[in-house]
Amino acid sequence: MELLRLYDFLPSGNGYKIRLLLTQLGMPFERVEVNILKGETRTPEFLSKNPNGKIPVLEIEPGKYLAESNAILVYLSEGTEFLPYDRFLRSQVLQWLFFEQYSYQPFIAPSRFWISILGKPEEYSDALKQKREPVYAALNLMEKHLTYHTFFVGERYTIADIALFAYTHVADEGGFDLTQFPAIQAWIERVKAQSRYISIKDIHKDMEF
Amino acid sequence: MELLRLYDFLPSGNGYKIRLLLTQLGMPFERVEVNILKGETRTPEFLSKNPNGKIPVLEIEPGKYLAESNAILVYLSEGTEFLPYDRFLRSQVLQWLFFEQYSYQPFIAPSRFWISILGKPEEYSDALKQKREPVYAALNLMEKHLTYHTFFVGERYTIADIALFAYTHVADEGGFDLTQFPAIQAWIERVKAQSRYISIKDIHKDMEF
Numbered sequence: 001m002e003l004l005r006l007y008d009f010l011p012s013g014n015g016y017k018i019r020l021l022l023t024q025l026g027m028p029f030e031r032v033e034v035n036i037l038k039g040e041t042r043t044p045e046f047l048s049k050n051p052n053g054k055i056p057v058l059e060i061e062p063g064k065y066l067a068e069s070n071a072i073l074v075y076l077s078e079g080t081e082f083l084p085y086d087r088f089l090r091s092q093v094l095q096w097l098f099f100e101q102y103s104y105q106p107f108i109a110p111s112r113f114w115i116s117i118l119g120k121p122e123e124y125s126d127a128l129k130q131k132r133e134p135v136y137a138a139l140n141l142m143e144k145h146l147t148y149h150t151f152f153v154g155e156r157y158t159i160a161d162i163a164l165f166a167y168t169h170v171a172d173e174g175g176f177d178l179t180q181f182p183a184i185q186a187w188i189e190r191v192k193a194q195s196r197y198i199s200i201k202d203i204h205k206d207m208e209f
Numbered sequence: 210m211e212l213l214r215l216y217d218f219l220p221s222g223n224g225y226k227i228r229l230l231l232t233q234l235g236m237p238f239e240r241v242e243v244n245i246l247k248g249e250t251r252t253p254e255f256l257s258k259n260p261n262g263k264i265p266v267l268e269i270e271p272g273k274y275l276a277e278s279n280a281i282l283v284y285l286s287e288g289t290e291f292l293p294y295d296r297f298l299r300s301q302v303l304q305w306l307f308f309e310q311y312s313y314q315p316f317i318a319p320s321r322f323w324i325s326i327l328g329k330p331e332e333y334s335d336a337l338k339q340k341r342e343p344v345y346a347a348l349n350l351m352e353k354h355l356t357y358h359t360f361f362v363g364e365r366y367t368i369a370d371i372a373l374f375a376y377t378h379v380a381d382e383g384g385f386d387l388t389q390f391p392a393i394q395a396w397i398e399r400v401k402a403q404s405r406y407i408s409i410k411d412i413h414k415d416m417e418f
Contacts, residue, residue, distance in 0.1 A: 051350050052312060060297065068311075071303035078296065087287065088269065094280035101311045102277075103261060141260050 004029040005059035007049065009036050011117050013109060013166035014069035015056040016200040021076055021162055024196040037117075070097040073159040082159050092153045096160040104138040107131040108167045111174035121175070128175065135174070139181055142168070146183035150190060157194055165191045170200060213238040214268040216258065218245050220326050222318060222375035223278035224265040225409045230285055230371055233405045246326075279306040282368040291368050301362045305369040313347040316340040317376045320383035330384070337384065344383070348390055351377070355392035359399060366403055374400045379409060 004022070006029050008015040022029050034040045034055050041053045050057045050067040058066045058075070066072055074097070077083035084090050111131045114124035121128065142164065145152065152160040169188050171178050178185055191197070213231070215238050217224040231238050243249045243264050250262045259266045259276040267275045267284070275281055283306070286292035293299050320340045323333035330337065351373065354361065361369040378397050380387050387394055400406070 051353065052308060064297065066297075066300050066304060068304045068307035071300055071307050074303055075296070075300040087284070088273065088275075091275050091280055091284040094283055095275060095277045098277035098280050098307075098310055099261060101307055102315070106311070106315065144260065 007032050007034050007057040009055050017069050017162050017166045018056045023198050077159045084154050089154045093160045096152050097163050100163045107134040116173035143181045143183050146187045216241050216243050216266040218264050226278050226375045227265045232407050286368045293363050298363045302369045305361050306372050309372045316343040325382035352390045352392050355396045
């Protein structure tokens, strides 16, 4: 088997999705840190891997690259317990993955970036205000769903949970308060209880070179 | 076979993706117009179909709903010529679908909405300015790719082309000039030449009740 190589940035929630799934799949991988704060996703070398200049990028075999965190999740989970076989359930997973990238991540991820990664909440206070309403709208939607479901799709842990968990479990780092969302909090604990769980801060030295 | 029902808004590019694919698949469907300008996606009845309050929504069988245009594209195209069977090619289709929803549609679609659907370019002039750079960045990326490829994935027409075509072929309605993108223009003509092609303005009365 080819060893997978993940171009990643440790604080990234999108990168963490892939690290978490690979670890839970028991697949060894080589992690290459790409510091987005130093412009390392804008070099000609990196752009030859992903012209859109974003991590994560998975190198499946030498010279064969896949970008977009949720596309990578689907690629890695096909044929495993993390993606349902049933066509409609699988489509519901995709529905949540697109929800995450369209209605949630573009609002919660920058908030966390400005506050906890750049450490500049004052400089970005206007932009932070604009992001609050859509994040709470998404959290309300998730809360309602999780009030009646243990996981997002099919009552079992799938890549839909991984995708939505990545930024939700560190929502406080973006200035968001989860105390008003008891169903989300209970779901976070259920995700953390999954076997081979790693936190966003774990590199899992034993899984990589 | 159950008759599919599509909750749709005729001017919507996201809705058009589904209309186009269903027509090209030769699948009859019932179209239900939901006027987003009149708040019809915010009613309790519509929110029971899609809690995120967005069209398109596909009713696969009575009471079974699927939202998110690109998730619907994947659902409908599985096992057809519009989605590659090869795992890596299929992942590249997903990569472009997520690119479309994250790096392109959120910028080009509102521009078209403000200018050509609401008809209020002056009122939204500041917001329109903010959207220009990301749209042209996405168009540049697409132009580079299409300079060396006839279609987005695997040198054949797939749902990746449908997803990216929906807003691109009406880019002028969002104030974007495609004359500087010859490869995109040639690709638009190739898409329009596909069999059973319908335009965004065609309802195809013969396909619905």
